[in-house]
Amino acid sequence: MTSKQEFIEKLRNSSLRPTKQRINICEVLFNRDKTFHFTINDLFKLIKDKTGEKVSLATVYNTVHAFHKKGYLKEIPINSNQTYFDTNVTDHHHFFDVKEEKLIDLKNEDVGPIEIQKSIPGKKIKSVEVLVKLED
Amino acid sequence: MTSKQEFIEKLRNSSLRPTKQRINICEVLFNRDKTFHFTINDLFKLIKDKTGEKVSLATVYNTVHAFHKKGYLKEIPINSNQTYFDTNVTDHHHFFDVKEEKLIDLKNEDVGPIEIQKSIPGKKIKSVEVLVKLED
DNA sequence: TTCGTTGTTTATAATTATTCTAAAGAAGAT
DNA sequence: ATCTTCTTTAGAATAATTATAAACAACGAA
Structure with missing residues (x-):
């Protein structure tokens, strides 16, 4: 179990305020044992499934991009219609x-x-x- | 100088009839010394520049995809807003x-x-x- | 050559991932 | 508490790609 404090730290390091929505995104992204490969759309759906709360698509895009820029997520070079990310950096x-x-x-x-x-x-x-x- | 016969052969091998438009696409793609990296949009513009004749975007997409499927073009796995292809297969x-x-x-x-x-x-x-x- | 079939081109519309926008709301500092 | 700044959100805008369907061209048989 990854602690909420770690999520907050990751968010602050990425110059993002720790909001409820962003914490939910972190739950889905980082609270896991194994590496996680996903598209924005996968993540968007999983957030509602796992946390029961809806986060707008724009927020998911923003947060993922900030994490990517900071190095908490890795983009996987693949030609697909959607962009894939990886929590294993x-x-x-x-x-x-x-x-x-x-x-x-x-x-x-x-x-x-x-x-x-x-x-x-x-x-x-x-x-x-x-x-x-x-x-x- | 690559011959028109070669283009026609490539087209037939790809189950495409050799039309004027497709020959023009071949001129831009295959009539060169060095390898050629391009996006569909690059190619689209080059066709008009090099041959003086316009080919519709849809035809460019169709032809490139047929060549790719047949193995005359290679797709380069990169995350970009556009898909890159390579004539070096x-x-x-x-x-x-x-x-x-x-x-x-x-x-x-x-x-x-x-x-x-x-x-x-x-x-x-x-x-x-x-x-x-x-x-x- | 001519005709009929089948494949092709094209402009345009549809689709889809992603980014932008602007108004309402929440976080943080004083 | 209050003010400033950042955030969320729905929906609009953008841009690459794919689909559509009508006009047209290649092909092969007679």
């Missing part, structure tokens, strides 16, 4: 089951080190992400 | 300059072998793609 990779539109975590050690032997002058590497698409 | 990876929204090819040997040491029962690997995000 550690360095890791993904399977994407194209048919079922489902994401599966790949531990870093499941992929092994990735060496980028090319560099672009004036630019540094921000992230290295592997996407493994799966088919039947 | 060989196994390779990308840099993405987040600030300039620009894609840069990474040759396969620039990345080295990627070993996926996990498998999902009943599924097989369709593709393995690395996206390296760049910042200043």
